[in-house]
Amino acid sequence: MPQLNENFLRLEKNYLFINIAKKIAAFKEAHPEADIIRMGIGDVTLPIAPVVIEAMKKGCDEMGVKETFKGYEDSGAGYDFLREAVSGYYKSFGADVAPDEIRINDGAKSDCGNIVDIFGDDNTILVTDPAYPVYVDSNLMSGRKIIYADSNEENGFAAMPDESVHADIIYLCSPNNPTGSVYTRTQLKEWIAYAKKNNAIIIYDSAYEAFITDPDVPRSIFCIEGAKECCIEMCSLSKTAGFTGMRCGYTVIPEALKVIASDGTEVSVAQIWGRRQGSKFNGVSYPVQCAAAAVFTPEGLKQVHENIAYYQENARIISDTMTKLGVKFTGGVNSPYIWFKCPNDMKSWDFFDLMLEKIAVVGTPGAGFGKNGEGWFRLTSFGDRQRTIEAMERFEKLVSDMK
Structure with missing residues (x-):
């Protein structure tokens, strides 16, 4: 009988983003009318140059x-x-x-x-x-x-x-x-x-x-x-x-x-x-x-940097929201990711659930990236501009109500 490489059994049974997908699917089934804004997976949205x-x-x-x-x-x-x-x-x-x-x-x-x-x-x-x-x-x-x-x-x-x-x-x-x-x-x-x-x-x-x-x-x-x-x-x-x-x-x-x-x-x-x-x-x-x-x-670099500039502006919008709310964060400059501390010292997955339930915005729980990620959260700037603005408006109301 073939022997497994049992080192695979040391891995988390579900990959981080599989867990996120399962939670989103359950939420959509319970709330089919919800307008979900996804800012979790670091996938681009603009067309290729x-x-x-x-x-x-x-x-x-x-x-x-x-x-x-x-x-x-x-x-x-x-x-x-x-x-x-x-x-x-x-x-x-x-x-x-x-x-x-x-x-x-x-x-x-x-x-x-x-x-x-x-x-x-x-x-x-x-x-x-x-x-x-x-x-x-x-x-x-x-x-x-x-x-x-x-x-x-x-x-x-x-x-x-x-x-x-x-x-x-x-x-x-x-x-x-x-x-x-x-x-x-x-x-x-x-x-x-x-x-x-x-x-x-x-x-x-x-x-x-x-x-x-x-x-x-x-x-x-x-x-x-x-x-x-x-x-x-x-x-x-x-x-x-x-x-x-x-x-x-x-x-x-x-x-x-x-x-x-x-x-x-x-x-x-x-x-x-x-x-x-x-x-x-x-x-x-x-x-x-x-x-x-x-x-x-030269033309390729010009065109791809137009897309990068678009994402950088999204990052600025997210970062400015964090600054306005007094939320500690890193990234947003030199990076398409904003990594922020969960309000009220909440756990990462708890805050994920809260954001999904209250404002239908999806991010990535920091705990999924290691022990030092617990209590932190990642948002990406790779989304649509208007959707990014709307997500931050929802986020601002959520955090303001938590204070």
């Missing part, structure tokens, strides 16, 4: 012509034209990343979960808490030891390293999901120094880098000296360009990143990851890669 769609159509047309038809992409790392475009994008904000260090994927979540395949199960994993669930779950599935660095109200939800603690692999996310907090250059230098001291590797999630406006907040960890010797970076076009339904992103593994195998030989992490991907991943479709490359053209 026209120049990107045109590039995808052109790519599709090429697939229908013998002379331009594309089958398997030879390297498995993505077409040269897209990797060169991504490299140029990195250079535009001060990160020297070569095309050969970039691998195209079907979104950052896949690589965040799959990267652990190339690391031994006896590694100690350090995750900042609260955290995006995939960091924790993918390592629990492999039975690894996970330790936590506390992100909380006292440190602005930007955990810093504890020199008395050893870790082998470190997950960082900036701008952070779910808290909206960011790491400054000085703080990232400290994390890199910690990683080098521990011979550790930082897995850096920069999925929301396009929302950064503060010049002291790096758009990439590779803007920091020394990062190439200890860091892997993952980014996605899901939020930058609305690719949540098209699926494309990229992972950067520098050539300088090496580890020592048990026999004492030096091994390239990029080479091992390439071998893993060659065995388990067939790449991203040619039309989608054509679309992705168009994002990084």
